[in-house]
Amino acid sequence: MIPFLDLKAQYAAIKPEIDRAVLDVLASGQYVLGDEVARLEQEFADYCETRHAIAVNTGTSALHLALLAAGIGPGDEVITVPLTFVATVSAICYTGARPVFVDVEPVTLTMDPSRIEAVITPRTKAIMPVHLYGQMAEMDAINAIAERHGLAVIEDACQAHGAEYKGRRAGSVGVSGCFSFYPGKNLGACGEGGMVVTSNDEHAKTMRMLRDWGQEQRYHHVMKGFNYRMDGIQGAILRVKLRHLEAWTRARREHAARYSSMFAGSTAVRPLVEQADRRHVYHIYAVRCRDRAAVQRSLQADGIQFGLHYPIPAHLQKAHADLGHRVGDFPVSEAAAHEMLSLPMYPELSAKAIARVVSAVEQDAYVG
Structure with missing residues (x-):
């Protein structure tokens, strides 16, 4: 796993x-x-x-x-x-x-x-x-x-x-x-x-x-x-x-660069883009999925955990129904909630594990 x-x-x-x-x-x-x-x-x-x-x-x-x-x-x-x-x-x-x-903006969310x-x-x-x-x-x-x-x-x-x-x-x-x-x-x-x-x-x-x-x-x-x-x-x-945070951040950024390079040209997912004037620290490595359910099934079949951040935007949460919002009020956020998937990301993640994650995701391009 x-x-x-x-x-x-x-x-x-x-x-x-x-x-x-x-x-x-x-x-x-x-x-x-x-x-x-x-x-x-x-x-x-x-x-x-x-x-x-x-x-x-x-x-x-x-x-x-x-x-x-x-x-x-x-x-x-x-x-x-x-x-x-x-x-x-x-x-x-x-x-x-x-x-x-x-x-939110569609490029950075x-x-x-x-x-x-x-x-x-x-x-x-x-x-x-x-x-x-x-x-x-x-x-x-x-x-x-x-x-x-x-x-x-x-x-x-x-x-x-x-x-x-x-x-x-x-x-x-x-x-x-x-x-x-x-x-x-x-x-x-x-x-x-x-x-x-x-x-x-x-x-x-x-x-x-x-x-x-x-x-x-x-x-x-x-x-x-x-x-x-x-x-x-x-x-x-x-x-x-x-004292270790900067080293961990460098590792996260290296992992993200590896993911993004391997996903170049993918038909299954599209990674978010780091802006040129910013330093992304990749708490989450999130990708936009063509068919999220299919990607999830492929990852599960290969024993790979993933996350959803966040499947229900705040304006549609039952706890905040008093604010009076409905589906369609914030379409960019709602689209992201349905399409974004978070892949394994932590400093100790190996290149071999990243390759396996990418392979499982890309399998969706053939069977999804």
């Missing part, structure tokens, strides 16, 4: 480092926040080229706090995309604001800037682009619109650790950027975790208080906050993994 993701292989490669880091935290007694989390925050801020990083318990919490720090609340509107994991939309709803969708201004109203307070699959959205155009209308730009970079747009790191281009450290991410914890990065001093101060019950100092609660703190063990594990 070829797994879609192999977390055991990653752990095996760095086991002594991980084990030592975990045991050090256990011996220290600093199990919530603490020195390891503080060091991770500084190192991740440096990595993202921002002044601050605020560690939290999940990527969803990161999105929530970034919105609150930007002043988003009940009655406001936040523009985002429907082709995303539902947490993007849920975080907006947590603030009491309303998600307003715009469709990230936010289409040409559609933004048509949905801006007096209630619009922020734009939240999603850096889908590991490639950043068209940030210059998005930021220009936001500046004209006085809106905050909050990057959902939960799939884009280390991605770049015109030489700038994901998370550093908007007022803040939000990351998930869910285990399967390019930088993943051994459990849950998240981070907000920003160079806005006031936003950073607010988010640090909000993640820890709104405390300015112990037992001095100046705002209504949350228990969004990161565990010390996860901070230590992520510090170890951060």
